[in-house]
Amino acid sequence: MNLTLKVWRQSGPKDSGQFETHLIEEVSEDSSFLEMMDQLNEQLLENGIEPIAFDHDCREGICGMCSLTINGFAHGPEDSTTTCQLHMRKFNDGDIITIEPFRARAFPVVRDLVVDRSSFDKIIQAGGFISARTGSAPDGNAIPIPKEDADKAMDAAACIGCGACVASCKNASAMLFTSAKAGHLNLLPQGQAEKDARVLNMVKTMDESGFGNCRNYGECSAACPKDISLDYIAKLNRDHAKAKIKNLFS
């Protein structure tokens, strides 16, 4: 198929950036979206033009490194799919495709389509862990965990930290990410000791990192390639309120 691509180019964090239009021919419908981008880059190289920078690594939907807002959708139009897993058979010959970086104040552009998502790491550093010193753990079966709880924790832990939730939210809120991360640990018995401190510190860091407020639009969950549920946001709100009250009285 032949396509017209309108791609965002930006030479560095301080540049204002602009769209560039490129035509690309003979794209196989079996290729992935990023393989189509590879093909475009090889074409640019043949003409001595510097390729378009974009983030990617595993190319199988698990590392969370790929991004891109495609025709206005974070990770493109297909549900439950990262950009690297999106395949060109979902597009038609002659389509015009707009490709932009994930946009959010807390995700500054590094170059072209590459953005800086290190604010997510800061949220984890604030409390997204259980303090278990290496070597001091009791036997793995010492605390039985009901299957249902373990499964719910796993549903939350499936988050790949890609940032599509932020990119698709009008307010660029990071609540879905933060709630999934906190929810995973708060649902497990091992996570109880640090639960209050965890939610207070993670939410505080989230707010300080330049993410917007959550207004329950729900776009985040719709865009999430791993279908993380909005229930975790509700749970985080509850846990946060409880922790705040406990804090007041202690």
Add this chain to the structure above:
Amino acid sequence: MKLDSKIPEGPIAEKWDNHRFSSKLVNPANKRKFNIIVVGSGLAGGAAAATLGELGYNVDCFCYQDTPRRAHSIAAQGGINAAKNYQNDGDSIHRLFYDTVKGGDFRSREANVHRLAQISVNIIDQCVAQGVPFAREYGGLLANRSFGGAQVSRTFYARGQTGQQLLLGAYSSLSRQIAAGQVKMHTRHEMLDLIVVDGHAKGIITRNLANGEHRAWTADAVLLCTGGYGNAYYLSTNAVGCNVTAAFRAYRQGAGFANPCYTQIHPTCIPVSGDHQSKLTLMSESLRNDGRVWVPLDRENCDKDPNDIEEELRDYYLERKYPSFGNLAPRDISSRSAKEACDDGRGVGQGGRGVYLDFGDAISRLGESTIRERYGNLFQMYERITGENAYKRPMRIYPAIHYTMGGLWVDYNLMTTVPGCFALGEANFSDHGANRLGASALMQGLSDGYFVIPYTIGDYLASTGAGVLSPDSPEVKESLDKVKGRIDQLTSIKGKRSARSYHKKLGQIMWEYAGMARNEKGLNKAIGEIQDLRDDFNKELMVPGSGDRLNVELERAGRVKDFLDFGELLCRDALERKESCGGHFREEFQTAEGEATRDDENFAHAAVWEYQGREKIPKRHKEELYFDNVKLAVRSYK
């Protein structure tokens, strides 16, 4: 080069304990005087950095991704082994040890493998304590499955995302140490050289990928946890950024490289669909529990709709050749059989490089909903990539490069032949011999990082004492200039060909001559072709833009350049290993039925390559391997 494996004295089951007791300790108050560099934040690097930071060392950790949580370990699907014997099905440390030595086709070091089996039980405890949501039974206890042809159920898993969950566990511990100021994390940093002074590793040179800045970092010890080199084949199941650069640079600085020819080919990957292909996707091995592998009996039927090919006209070749293991035959054997069928002209799909994995029988026996429950996510992934519905039409699969057993040679302490430079995880050669069993790489990465290095590094540091090289010393400057020179060289060739085109070509050569089956003539041919390709690269490479900012083409070119050099080393190793063992199959060494023939008399050793300088053939050394606890035997799966 002197290879002293430093295997501790005593009976196999007591070696590790004896060693821990006799190793020197660093006094708690002194730990903060030592600086340690950890390159890599996968299971090995993440676990090591977190644990060493927690012990009080000052750690600098590096990765090329934008966050440590994206290391390639994240992609592991199947599970992690541990000799917990929670299922009471006869497992034990000794059995895991035995299976791993045998599975490795008797080409690993017994003492290391036994330690790994011992530590495996602690890993699970540690991960549970961190909150890794392993699969559970209804009673709340940990669930297990059997994996990769093992006769016991010892694999722990978190749905099809075990690597992700283990890595997130290590990453959360690492994050805690970053917050505590014990670890400084440097993301989007690529290590481009090892600084060696008076024979000891004293630091590294990195390029900041986001802004192009080069910098030297000095330390008391350097840990390379940089993963495997499967991408030498261009197409593999590895993440696109996986590279050999860090390990190869260490090799150039004097670290021996062991068994580069030991590569693992995974039998169940989605076949190549065309020239655009940039990576291959693994379909979990668990599919072989219910799927039946076949190709048409007659070549004429290859293009037919598989559902129209009658039962009698299908060749279930694994069931035919290996009646007792059937579709569950080990990875190397299944892979080779698929290649044989395709070489015979009976392959299916694009270019005739594919075989069917058919769930028809399982669906009629168990119902579609059961199959959906077991493998739903994999079928969905398959459909996304191929556009085909595997409930209705058999999957097409083909083997692909998946894992590399070779790596930097290390002694029992995980130290390379350069004192102070350690290698952990897939980057070292140690525990899997010539073939890795399923669910054992995650175990090894975490064992090395959480439980081995914290002891063994202390012994080295306590005997050398603290003393970080000044960043202004001439050795550091020289190293930095050398790296900058290499970068300038790449950008100044100004030819016409992209780095990717060289990488693709290299991959074709490697796959053709150093892939599933190798022979002397082909390997010699490959070496010649790689040398020609390298000459062309040095004349015709094009890297637009400059090195003083983010430049993806420059990153790729640097990695491809190292793969071009490394590919030759791999072929040389394959050429010299005149036997077939595990993942290394030499066509000259097989039985009349096409089974691998090992040569224990002449090749029961690890081959360790020492760099001799540009244009010179590297020197091959040997570490003899001894099998005192597991008797040498022919690996048979008939």
